[in-house]
Amino acid sequence: MRTVTGYAGRAMQSRGVHDLAIRAEPFGAESSHPSTPLLTDRQREQLVAIAAKLTLPPRMMLYQEGAAARWLFVSAEGVVKTYRDLASGKRRIVAFLFARDIFGLAERGHYVNTARTVTRVVIYRVPIDLLRELLARDPSLNVPLLCKVTHELRRSQRQTLMMGRRDAAGRLAMFLQMLRDHGRVDLAHADLLDVPMSRSDIADYLGLSLEAVSRASRYLEDHRIIKFQHRHLVRLLDSRRLDRLAARL
Amino acid sequence: MRTVTGYAGRAMQSRGVHDLAIRAEPFGAESSHPSTPLLTDRQREQLVAIAAKLTLPPRMMLYQEGAAARWLFVSAEGVVKTYRDLASGKRRIVAFLFARDIFGLAERGHYVNTARTVTRVVIYRVPIDLLRELLARDPSLNVPLLCKVTHELRRSQRQTLMMGRRDAAGRLAMFLQMLRDHGRVDLAHADLLDVPMSRSDIADYLGLSLEAVSRASRYLEDHRIIKFQHRHLVRLLDSRRLDRLAARL
DNA sequence: CGCCATGTTGACTTTTCTCAATACGTGTGG
DNA sequence: CCACACGTATTGAGAAAAGTCAACATGGCG
Numbered sequence: 340m341r342t343v344t345g346y347a348g349r350a351m352q353s354r355g356v357h358d359l360a361i362r363a364e365p366f367g368a369e370s371s372h373p374s375t376p377l378l379t380d381r382q383r384e385q386l387v388a389i390a391a392k393l394t395l396p397p398r399m400m401l402y403q404e405g406a407a408a409r410w411l412f413v414s415a416e417g418v419v420k421t422y423r424d425l426a427s428g429k430r431r432i433v434a435f436l437f438a439r440d441i442f443g444l445a446e447r448g449h450y451v452n453t454a455r456t457v458t459r460v461v462i463y464r465v466p467i468d469l470l471r472e473l474l475a476r477d478p479s480l481n482v483p484l485l486c487k488v489t490h491e492l493r494r495s496q497r498q499t500l501m502m503g504r505r506d507a508a509g510r511l512a513m514f515l516q517m518l519r520d521h522g523r524v525d526l527a528h529a530d531l532l533d534v535p536m537s538r539s540d541i542a543d544y545l546g547l548s549l550e551a552v553s554r555a556s557r558y559l560e561d562h563r564i565i566k567f568q569h570r571h572l573v574r575l576l577d578s579r580r581l582d583r584l585a586a587r588l
Numbered sequence: 589m590r591t592v593t594g595y596a597g598r599a600m601q602s603r604g605v606h607d608l609a610i611r612a613e614p615f616g617a618e619s620s621h622p623s624t625p626l627l628t629d630r631q632r633e634q635l636v637a638i639a640a641k642l643t644l645p646p647r648m649m650l651y652q653e654g655a656a657a658r659w660l661f662v663s664a665e666g667v668v669k670t671y672r673d674l675a676s677g678k679r680r681i682v683a684f685l686f687a688r689d690i691f692g693l694a695e696r697g698h699y700v701n702t703a704r705t706v707t708r709v710v711i712y713r714v715p716i717d718l719l720r721e722l723l724a725r726d727p728s729l730n731v732p733l734l735c736k737v738t739h740e741l742r743r744s745q746r747q748t749l750m751m752g753r754r755d756a757a758g759r760l761a762m763f764l765q766m767l768r769d770h771g772r773v774d775l776a777h778a779d780l781l782d783v784p785m786s787r788s789d790i791a792d793y794l795g796l797s798l799e800a801v802s803r804a805s806r807y808l809e810d811h812r813i814i815k816f817q818h819r820h821l822v823r824l825l826d827s828r829r830l831d832r833l834a835a836r837l
Numbered sequence: 838c839g840c841c842a843t844g845t846t847g848a849c850t851t852t853t854c855t856c857a858a859t860a861c862g863t864g865t866g867g
Numbered sequence: 868c869c870a871c872a873c874g875t876a877t878t879g880a881g882a883a884a885a886g887t888c889a890a891c892a893t894g895g896c897g
Contacts, residue, residue, distance in 0.1 A: 364695055423749070425837050431752055433745050444738055447613055451742060478727030481734055488737045489693055493700060495744035496682050500672070502751035503680055503795035505852070505886075538876060546752035548854055553877050570862090570876080588674050754854080756885070787844060797886055802845055819844080819894085 358415045359387050359463045361483055362439035363490035376439075377483035385473060385480070386413075390463040401443075401454040401462075408445030410464045414438055417460030418535045421452040422543065432544040434494070435536065437521055441487055458535045502546050504588050507555040510545045512585040515565065515573065519581075532565075532573040559584075607664045608636050608712045610732055611688035612739035625688075626732035634722055634729070635662075639712040650692075650703035650711075657694030659713045663687055666709030667784045670701040671792065681793040683743070684785065686770055690736055707784045751795050753837050756804035759794045761834040764814065764822065768830075781814075781822040808833075 361377045378386070390413070395401075401412065404423060412419075419436040433452050436442045442454060445467070474480050501513045519532055536544075542552045559565045564581050566574045575581065610626045627635070639662070644650075650661065653672060661668075668685040682701050685691045691703060694716070723729050750762045768781055785793075791801045808814045813830050815823045824830065 426835060427837060429837075431749055433748070444741070446742060451745075474731075478730060481727060481730030482723075485730055485734045485737060488734060488741055492693070492737055492741045492744055493695060495741055495748060496700075499682070499744060499748045499751055500680055502748055507853075549876075550855085550878080551853060554853090557877080586675060588676060588678075754884070798844075799846080799887085800885055803885090806845085 357383055357387060358461070359383050359390065359392075359413055360415070360439045361413065361441060361487050363483075363486045377486055382477075382480055382483065385477065386463070386465060389469040389473060390465045392461065392463055394461050395456050395459065397456055397458050399456040401456065402450050404450055404453045406450050408443060408448055408450050408467060410443055410466055411441060411470055412443045412454070413463040413465065414440050414442070415461040415463060417462075418457040419454055419460055419462070420457050420536070420540060420544075421454045423452050430543045431546065432540060434491075434498075435544065441484075441491075444488070457540065500588070507545075507547050507551045508558045509584055509588060510547065511541075511552065511555040511559065512564075512581050513588075514541065514545060515559075515575075515581060516585045519575065519578070530575045530578070531568075532575055534571050534573055538570075606632055606636060607710070608632050608639065608641075608662055609664070609688045610662065610690060610736050612732075612735045626735055631726075631729055631732065634726065635712070635714060638718040638722060639714045641710065641712055643710050644705050644708065646705055646707050648705040648709075650705065651699050653699055653702045655699050657692060657697055657699050657716060659692055659715055660690060660719055661692045661703070662712040662714065663689050663691070664710040664712060666711075667706040668703055668709055668711070669706050669785070669789060669793075670703045672701050679792045680795070681789060683740075683747075684793065690733075690740075693737070706789065749837070756794075756796050756800040757807045758833055758837060759796065760790075760801065760804040760808065761813075761830050762837075763790065763794060764808075764824075764830060765834045768824065768827070779824045779827070780817075781824055783820050783822055787819075 357380075359378070360383070362375070363377055364375070392415070401419065402408070402410075414436050416438050419440075419442065420432050421434050421436065421442055422430055422432040424430050434442070435457070436454075443450060445451070474484075501510055504510050504513075515532065515534075518534060534541075538549055538552050542549045545552065547555070556565075556567065559581075560567065562580070564575075564577045564584065566576055568574055606629075608627070609632070611624070612626055613624070641664070644666075650668065651657070651659075663685050665687050668689075668691060669681050670683050670685065670691055671679055671681040673679050683691070684706070685703075692699060694700070723733075750759055753759050753762075764781065764783075767783060783790075787798055787801050791798045794801065796804070805814075805816065808830075809816065811829070813824075813826045813833070815825055817823055
């Protein structure tokens with residue numbers, strides 16, 4: 340199985356473009372906008388200086404559960420999934436990572452999940468040891484990291500909440516909500532939603548069977564809440580009702 | 589509804605005893621023991637200096653979802669639960685917090701969950717503004733915080749994994765495992781497990797009905813894996829099989 | 838001793854899972 | 868250009884599991 344380690348093809352070190360960013364809620368800020376950029380220009384430059392910028396194709400493995408954690412990753416573009424394969428043969432997707440998310444946090448020096456690209460992605464790969472040095476030299480970098488991990492914690496808690504639901508349609512609604520609210524900028528296509536992952540990935544994320552996801556999709560279509568234009572493109576017909584369904588938990 | 593804010597009865601400022609501690613995996617350490625104390629003596633003293641040490645009775649509300657977040661809490665003793673009440677009338681327990689856990693992380697200045705004591709607890713209440721000042725003066729304090737939040741993130745991801753299970757007995761097994769592995773020190777009573785929370789709390793944590801928890805308990809008893817001595821005390825008859833059941837997900 | 842909250846058990850309903858068959862659709866090769 | 872084949876997705880019927888509602892047991896505390 341080929342991992343990013345052995346994949347040098349499209350790796351590049353371009354350091355001119357500074358799209359390395361982290362997004363989260365600032366720590367303790369009372370009334371700022373949600374999802375503010377967290378890094379100062381200086382911090383960004385410091386990180387870019389030690390990071391490698393990689394462009395990778397879909398379905399590329401980044402690291403495997405249990406492997407020694409040599410890098411921390413910051414996504415700049417595209418979608419990555421982290422997952423665990425269970426003894427039963429089932430797969431649980433722990434998270435989908437989008438632009439400005441970080442992943443690869445280790446536990447005692449080892450990755451806890453497996454990470455794989457879903458779409459073509461652009462990511463920054465930061466060597467852990469260099470990062471640790473950098474953090475020691477400039478402790479202010481801990482702050483954005485802390486914010487981001489706190490953000491991730493809340494996202495995970497939200498996911499736990501979702502998994503507690505009994506109804507497949509409600510889970511799917513929360514998932515679509517998440518996709519919708521993620522980093523939506525172009526309000527021109529506000530009602531069009533990109534769903535880059537497969538049904539199987541969605542099922543593994545929601546803790547449902549493939550069939551249940553399919554039926555839940557149909558339910559949402561029958562109720563005129565969404566409409567699938569293609570397999571990976573959803574038109575949001577009634578965003579309000581989607582929210583109501585998602586909130587009714 | 590009386591919260592800790594209006595409860596001065598048993599509050600005290602004793603600063604002689606230094607049981608303020610945080611426990612988690614150190615950042616990036618390859619081969620250290622799990623759950624190492626994270627604070628240096630100096631850091632502990634700095635925190636104790638700005639914190640209030642409170643002793644609180646069971647069922648005491650610490651803060652409510654949506655309230656302005658004035659404090660961060662560090663537990664020293666006892667059990668606290670954080671939860672959210674849902675529109676449906678159901679309650680989801682987000683986490684049980686034990687000694688050396690932190691809680692009260694805010695989102696844009698407001699608590700995201702409600703926190704309430706389960707048992708009598710001893711906690712350190714750290715004013716957020718003073719904490720922020722302290723963090724600015726001594727950025728090294730960010731490191732243990734980052735470790736702890738990362739630890740919490742993994743715990744939450746594990747909980748999500750648990751919620752993905754279909755079988756009540758398996759969920760309960762994972763819960764008992766969590767209780768068992770938490771901070772067990774006295775190996776004398778290694779097979780006795782304190783379960784301080786009510787069945788209802790367990791149900792809300794596991795995302796099951798009260799009845800399902802009850803039946804799952806009976807299942808584990810019937811299979812000679814556990815034995816309830818009292819409502820809040822479990823004897824672990826077969827810890828290995830508990831682990832197998834918990835792992836079979 | 839008896840009340841009230843907590844916990845257990847039983848009967849029936851609801852929902853998803855599972856397994857199997859069928860449809861879609863994308864890229865390839867004739 | 869069309870037909871085929873493969874992976875992906877949908878639909879249907881029956882099984883399994885927890886949810887719900889209601890009755891009953893337990894246990895702590897005044």
